[in-house]
Amino acid sequence: MKTIDLSTATVRDLNQALHDQVKTLEEREWVVTHSDGKHNLAVGINEALSVDIQGHAGYYCAGMNQKASITVHGNVGVGVAENMMSGSVRVKGSASQAAGATAHGGLLVIEGDAGARCGISMKGVDIVVGGSIGHMSCFMGQAGRLVVCGDAGDALGDSLYETRIYVKGTVKSLGSDCIEKEMRAEHLEELADLLNRAGFDEDPASFKRYGSARQLYNFKVDNASAY
Numbered sequence: 001m002k003t004i005d006l007s008t009a010t011v012r013d014l015n016q017a018l019h020d021q022v023k024t025l026e027e028r029e030w031v032v033t034h035s036d037g038k039h040n041l042a043v044g045i046n047e048a049l050s051v052d053i054q055g056h057a058g059y060y061c062a063g064m065n066q067k068a069s070i071t072v073h074g075n076v077g078v079g080v081a082e083n084m085m086s087g088s089v090r091v092k093g094s095a096s097q098a099a100g101a102t103a104h105g106g107l108l109v110i111e112g113d114a115g116a117r118c119g120i121s122m123k124g125v126d127i128v129v130g131g132s133i134g135h136m137s138c139f140m141g142q143a144g145r146l147v148v149c150g151d152a153g154d155a156l157g158d159s160l161y162e163t164r165i166y167v168k169g170t171v172k173s174l175g176s177d178c179i180e181k182e183m184r185a186e187h188l189e190e191l192a193d194l195l196n197r198a199g200f201d202e203d204p205a206s207f208k209r210y211g212s213a214r215q216l217y218n219f220k221v222d223n224a225s226a227y
Helices: 011-020 185-198 221-226
Strands: 002-005 029-033 050-054 069-072 088-091 107-110 123-129 143-148 164-167 178-181 208-212
Touching: 002 011, 107 185, 123 185, 143 185, 164 185
Parallel strands: 002 029, 029 050, 050 069, 069 088, 088 107, 107 123, 123 143, 143 164
Antiparallel strands: 164 208, 178 208
16 A cells, blocks of 8 residues: 655655556555545546545645546535546535546445536446535536435536436425436436445435426527527
């Protein structure tokens, strides 16, 4: 196990050391201490490493992740796991805005709450939130699944495409073209798997499913006010 202390090392030192593992894999398990809310921690990893960040992280933690399993023992700032392609990111605390933005794959787990625009323009990632999420979450969500064990703010799923949204609590309002949908057996099975992978003991039957009404796929003059 390799430990990097950010009270003496720089963020650049950390990320360079993690990137070097693609060429010569010497250590699979990494611990980062004294993170102190620093930005851009553990970004762009392209190897199956385990990275344990012992503290809070700032903006864009674990951005562009591929293959790695990253755990943050604290809160994270804007854009955690932004543009993630694969692997997993777990936040033991809460996340600020735009968690999992534009992410193509992998699993993002936020054990606390997530701020506004969680999953904005998500393109295949699975996001599971143990608490509640803010307004405009899953805006223009294209693919993947968003699971919320708490409540959702205003305009959930506005202008989304094929992302599936599961919410246990109250939804303040739905965005344009987002509607509640039937929870069939395959959705209960899908949700049970996601909750299990995230490590949450929740009853899938207590959730509601939301998705696209598919009315904004093609321009219709009658819907001009909604564009």
